[in-house]
Amino acid sequence: EAQVTQNPRYLITVTGKKLTVTCSQNMNHEYMSWYRQDPGLGLRQIYYSMNVEVTDKGDVPEGYKVSRKEKRNFPLILESPSPNQTSLYFCASSSSIKTGTDTQYFGPGTRLTVL
């Protein structure tokens, strides 16, 4: 089954404690992306990757890091989480965001709370 998986699904942590949210896709997609979703603000793109070893900032990259060492994985790293990073996070992948014919598949979401 084609899917995007994220782990963990729920995480409560404290300010300053480094954490990683993993994302993996089994569709051999080149494009992967991270979004955060907040009430009243919709989905905002954090980082994206067009291919292995290629990453770019989205609209809200501050406080986040990503890496793309393998095609299937795109972890989101919070080196020093702060309460304003409490949010619902989604990973997504697509074979290409530009063709107009390729669906962008989203993972199930990770609910992060930073105390």
Place this chain on the structure above:
Amino acid sequence: GESVGLHLPTLSVQEGDNSIINCAYSNSASDYFIWYKQESGKGPQFIIDIRSNMDKRQGQRVTVLLNKTVKHLSLQIAATQPGDSAVYFCAENNNAGNMLTFGGGTRLMVKP
């Protein structure tokens, strides 16, 4: 499930009626637009897309209309069903086509 938004615009329709959800986009250079559906506790799900060289595209029970003059996008759902209840987002492709920018979302509630 996960809360998507506490103060989303809400459209309430009777089961069987047609629904129209509207979206205004910001970038006149955007050339690709997508509608997503998000049910409670789930990630957004692709519904339909349209390129800027088209003004209408139809899928199964859904139609997307694009008006580039006023930068407006709409999603029409025919014979709305209870399973259509969800939050709907429009998204536009910008930044040389490498990023999606999402609208704030509209909650559709279908009354039986």
